Amino acid sequence: MIVSIASGKGGTGKTTVATSLALYLNGKGQNTVILDCDVEEPDSALFLKPVLNKPKTVDIPVPTVDFERCTYCGRCAEVCAYNAIAVAKKTVLVFPELCHGCGGCALFCPEGAISEVGRDIGVVEEGDASGIKFVQGQLKVGEPMAVPLIREVKRRGIKENKEIVIIDVPPGTSCPVIKSVEGSDFVILVTEPTPFGLNDLKLAVETVKKISIPFGVVINKDGIGDSGVDLYCELERIPILTRFPFSREIAVAYSKGIPIIDAGVEFRQKFEELYDTILSIIQGGL
Numbered sequence: 001m002i003v004s005i006a007s008g009k010g011g012t013g014k015t016t017v018a019t020s021l022a023l024y025l026n027g028k029g030q031n032t033v034i035l036d037c038d039v040e041e042p043d044s045a046l047f048l049k050p051v052l053n054k055p056k057t058v059d060i061p062v063p064t065v066d067f068e069r070c071t072y073c074g075r076c077a078e079v080c081a082y083n084a085i086a087v088a089k090k091t092v093l094v095f096p097e098l099c100h101g102c103g104g105c106a107l108f109c110p111e112g113a114i115s116e117v118g119r120d121i122g123v124v125e126e127g128d129a130s131g132i133k134f135v136q137g138q139l140k141v142g143e144p145m146a147v148p149l150i151r152e153v154k155r156r157g158i159k160e161n162k163e164i165v166i167i168d169v170p171p172g173t174s175c176p177v178i179k180s181v182e183g184s185d186f187v188i189l190v191t192e193p194t195p196f197g198l199n200d201l202k203l204a205v206e207t208v209k210k211i212s213i214p215f216g217v218v219i220n221k222d223g224i225g226d227s228g229v230d231l232y233c234e235l236e237r238i239p240i241l242t243r244f245p246f247s248r249e250i251a252v253a254y255s256k257g258i259p260i261i262d263a264g265v266e267f268r269q270k271f272e273e274l275y276d277t278i279l280s281i282i283q284g285g286l
């Protein structure tokens with residue numbers, strides 16, 4: 001089973017929910033994997049403190065042109081959907097930051113003038129966090145190609161056996177979110193009960209609906225803000241899976257890198273309820 005934890009914006013508590021859910025499942029004796037796909041700013045490790053193996057570089061293939069063979073026909077520029085290659089008079093320009101590494105230009109070059117070289121986009125790290133298998137991606141600073149790195153994190157972490165995989169998804173609603181979430185059995189959307197939280201929740205709901213994965217909402221910092229998120233969920237018939245209060249206990253634990261689940265016995269019970277509710281929804285019980 002794969003459960004993704006997402007949010008329309010950063011700072012909602014998505015990672016604290018993801019890491020605590022992984023700890024809860026691991027504590028129950030489940031074979032648990034956590035994938036930190038928030039590759040621009042992975043911080044699950046702050047809470048889980050895994051022992052990591054040596055990082056492995058991830059690269060994508062980008063074209064390089066053999067000008068001895070090139071006839072400047074322009075075919076490569078025509079097939080590139082990302083404007084990553086341009087043909088001008090007697091030259092071919094490649095823009096590596098725009099290249100998605102799809103290989104289309106090399107495939108369609110009539111002269112066989114294009115070969116590919118690897119462009120380093122970041123690293124993937126694997127390790128163990130007290131029995132939880134841990135995989136995270138770390139994108140190079142300023143690197144825009146998050147999707148290939150997320151694909152590699154998932155390839156390494158999801159083995160199609162009896163594990164429960166928890167995915168910490170990047171914030172927002174763009175391509176890296178879709179790539180992280182695709183293939184999941186359930187998506188938890190973490191939000192805050194504020195007008196900003198509601199706005200971003202609506203965007204996240206639209207995204208998850210489009211890819212037809214069952215989902216529910218976790219309200220974090222319950223007690224601040226207003227009732228807008230509750231009213232919206234009621235109107236849209238979106239299940240509210242659980243709530244974490246706006247509390248000093250949680251804030252202190254967070255500041256020390258302590259997962260919510262270890263901040264008090266009542267929070268452990270909330271993860272039990274959360275997981276049971278997810279199972280009921282997946283199995284059609286709710």
Ligand code: SF4
Nearest residue numbers: 070071073074076109
């Ligand atoms: S398709 Fe090949 S031959 Fe044509 S311009 Fe591009 S690199 Fe040159």
Ligand code: SF4
Nearest residue numbers: 080099100102103105
């Ligand atoms: S590999 Fe794909 S994205 Fe990159 S330049 Fe060629 S066609 Fe464009």
